[in-house]
Amino acid sequence: MAISLIPLVRPGRDLRVDFLRGLALWFIFIDHTPGNLLGLATLRNVAFCDATEAFVLLAGFAAGIAYGRIMEREGWLQAAGRVMGRVGTLYVAHIFLFVVFTAQVGFSAAALDQAAYLDELALDPFTQEPYRALLEALLLRYQPAFLDILPLYIVVLALFAVTLPMIRRPIWMLAGASVLYVVTRSFELEPPAWNGQSWSFNPFAWQLLFVIGIWLGRADPVKLSQHFPWNRWIALLLVVLLIVAAALLNFFWHGATSGIEMPERLSGWMASIDKTSLHPARLASVLIMCWLISHLLPPGAAFLFGRTAGSFILMGQHSLPVFCAGIFLSFLGRVAIEMSDSLLMQVLVNVAGLAAMLGVGAVSAWYDDGGRRKAQALPTAGQKPKVDA
Amino acid sequence: MKGRSLWMTAVALAAGIGLWPLGLRAEGPGCGAPAEYLVSGPLPGTSAALARGNLRVMVVGSASTQAGGTSSPSATWPQRFVRILSARTPGLNVEVQIFGGRGTTAADHSRLMAEHGPGLRPHLVIWQLGTVEAARGLSADDMADMVQETTSRVRAARGERTDMVLMDPQFSRFLRANADVESYRDKLRLAAAASGAQFFSRWSIMKFWAENERLDLERAPRSLRVTIADELHDCLARALVEFILDGARPAPR
Numbered sequence: 001m002a003i004s005l006i007p008l009v010r011p012g013r014d015l016r017v018d019f020l021r022g023l024a025l026w027f028i029f030i031d032h033t034p035g036n037l038l039g040l041a042t043l044r045n046v047a048f049c050d051a052t053e054a055f056v057l058l059a060g061f062a063a064g065i066a067y068g069r070i071m072e073r074e075g076w077l078q079a080a081g082r083v084m085g086r087v088g089t090l091y092v093a094h095i096f097l098f099v100v101f102t103a104q105v106g107f108s109a110a111a112l113d114q115a116a117y118l119d120e121l122a123l124d125p126f127t128q129e130p131y132r133a134l135l136e137a138l139l140l141r142y143q144p145a146f147l148d149i150l151p152l153y154i155v156v157l158a159l160f161a162v163t164l165p166m167i168r169r170p171i172w173m174l175a176g177a178s179v180l181y182v183v184t185r186s187f188e189l190e191p192p193a194w195n196g197q198s199w200s201f202n203p204f205a206w207q208l209l210f211v212i213g214i215w216l217g218r219a220d221p222v223k224l225s226q227h228f229p230w231n232r233w234i235a236l237l238l239v240v241l242l243i244v245a246a247a248l249l250n251f252f253w254h255g256a257t258s259g260i261e262m263p264e265r266l267s268g269w270m271a272s273i274d275k276t277s278l279h280p281a282r283l284a285s286v287l288i289m290c291w292l293i294s295h296l297l298p299p300g301a302a303f304l305f306g307r308t309a310g311s312f313i314l315m316g317q318h319s320l321p322v323f324c325a326g327i328f329l330s331f332l333g334r335v336a337i338e339m340s341d342s343l344l345m346q347v348l349v350n351v352a353g354l355a356a357m358l359g360v361g362a363v364s365a366w367y368d369d370g371g372r373r374k375a376q377a378l379p380t381a382g383q384k385p386k387v388d389a
Numbered sequence: 390m391k392g393r394s395l396w397m398t399a400v401a402l403a404a405g406i407g408l409w410p411l412g413l414r415a416e417g418p419g420c421g422a423p424a425e426y427l428v429s430g431p432l433p434g435t436s437a438a439l440a441r442g443n444l445r446v447m448v449v450g451s452a453s454t455q456a457g458g459t460s461s462p463s464a465t466w467p468q469r470f471v472r473i474l475s476a477r478t479p480g481l482n483v484e485v486q487i488f489g490g491r492g493t494t495a496a497d498h499s500r501l502m503a504e505h506g507p508g509l510r511p512h513l514v515i516w517q518l519g520t521v522e523a524a525r526g527l528s529a530d531d532m533a534d535m536v537q538e539t540t541s542r543v544r545a546a547r548g549e550r551t552d553m554v555l556m557d558p559q560f561s562r563f564l565r566a567n568a569d570v571e572s573y574r575d576k577l578r579l580a581a582a583a584s585g586a587q588f589f590s591r592w593s594i595m596k597f598w599a600e601n602e603r604l605d606l607e608r609a610p611r612s613l614r615v616t617i618a619d620e621l622h623d624c625l626a627r628a629l630v631e632f633i634l635d636g637a638r639p640a641p642r
Contacts, residue, residue, distance in 0.1 A: 124567075268583035337562075
């Protein structure tokens with residue numbers, strides 16, 4: 001099957017970005033299926049950051065290239081219009097997933113007949129005030145568990161529409177994003193949320209990662225590697241740092257408490273690493289990996305043209321439909337894993353999940369491909385650059 | 390005579406063979422909970438109180454401390470904990486006071502401890518939390534801050550002679566599927582380590598029981614639910630007693 005998928009891969013882009021994006025999408029599916037044994041092998045177990053960081057950074061990268069080009073050719077209004085169109089699509093997708101999520105929770109509550117088991121579970125806002133919760137969900141002020149990445153993406157992309165002209169002055173854009181990040185963290189700025197909740201991902205902090213992605217996407221690769229040249233010793237040091245972080249995480253953060261006692265100061269520091277406002281350790285972690293990968297995996301690596309990488313590249317090139325499919329499938333996967341603890345079910349959920357995500361990627365590619373050929377056949381139709389950011 | 394002794398030997402052998410699987414099936418302490426979850430760091434306050442024969446315990450938590458689907462409040466784990474601990478350590482007088490209730494959060498618990506702690510002067514505080522935060526999607530970071538702040542305050546009040554034990558949510562596949570429980574548990578574990586509290590992982594122990602078909606409240610038929618809830622609370626109390634006694638073993642450890 002994979003062989004026939006390769007022709008669907010869109011050439012002429014940095015395939016590494018698409019590959020990593022595809023991988024991040026797969027990890028997001030796995031991490032959104034609690035109880036999934038593969039969850040023990042995803043990025044979050046070995047690094048302070050997880051697939052969300054990779055997803056946002058690479059989304060910025062793709063957005064910088066795609067919308068930057070439109071901005072240069074057609075101006076701010078056109079480009080901002082396209083960005084806001086994308087925001088609208090994301091919003092509709094989010095609300096669709098919210099409805100699916102609510103139905104899934106209702107279904108599994110009935111299936112497990114859990115009403116009398118954990119008293120506290122009836123305390124979730126949707127059970128208590130369904131109509132209000134619906135309204136708050138539309139306002140993005142209520143985000144149930146695991147439905148928090150799209151709201152972040154929506155706000156960050158909307159901010160991008162406003163600040164698009166700044167991409168001509170990338171240093172200013174980076175400086176502005178950094179200031180907003182620092183101010184957000186120092187003064188604990190956050191968008192409003194309902195019912196004592198908070199945004200899982202504070203967009204005012206996370207925008208920095210997106211903007212770094214834009215900057216990387218727009219920068220000249222040759223100049224970029226001159227600015228951040230390969231140095232074996234620095235690389236070695238960073239690899240050691242990553243290994244130390246992985247050890248810390250596995251011995252103390254996720255692991256058992258007994259046996260080895262960690263100094264209180266170190267635990268205190270680790271407890272302070274928040275995901276909500278993108279703690280500097282998480283930011284550093286993803287950027288270090290980005291630098292290492294960009295040097296260790298050259299753009300022309302034979303691996304990228306193989307079957308396995310090709311499948312992930314295909315998913316990465318159609319990130320929105322694949323992302324939504326992944327979240328949707330994770331709901332089904334959750335119900336399945338809830339129903340059966342067996343190893344067979346684990347295999348089934350993961351094989352079916354990945355195959356379905358790949359299928360969605362392939363169908364999107366095929367659909368886009370058809371559209372492009374039609375556009376080429378009609379000489380009058382203005383050829384718009386393909387946007388998938 | 391000889392025939393009779395041979396007969397006796399045969400009976401004894403048969404009995405031995407018959408009992409053999411029973412012997413294998415005999416559970417370890419704490420209803421067979423994995424030993425790694427029954428190991429606590431030192432609990433000096435509790436240790437000293439046990440030596441004196443008088444232990445004051447403060448339990449703070451949400452629904453499971455009050456009833457949690459058991460047959461009566463006296464069947465819950467805090468009450469059973471007192472009974473089992475008293476039976477295990479003859480001559481010990483255990484006083485327990487329970488605070489909190491359904492839907493209470495770490496912030497509520499912190500207030501309760503500030504209000505009642507000074508009058509009670511407990512040697513041991515058992516703080517059960519995390520379920521409400523996870524179910525309602527409250528901030529895990531705020532919860533961790535609250536735990537560290539409160540633990541430092543409680544421990545300092547009696548010159549580091551009050552021990553704090555944190556207890557995480559009950560294992561539930563439904564909760565696992567519909568809330569990001571692991572993030573909350575990770576934060577609780579770190580907050581405990583950062584503030585010198587001990588961490589009793591009810592989640593891991595119950596998960597072990599559920600996966601090994603020892604006790605699985607979630608999959609119990611409705612008619613048996615109260616009976617199994619009672620047994621679950623009994624087993625949790627037994628595991629907790631093992632944990633506390635491990636932490637209170639006199640030095641050198």
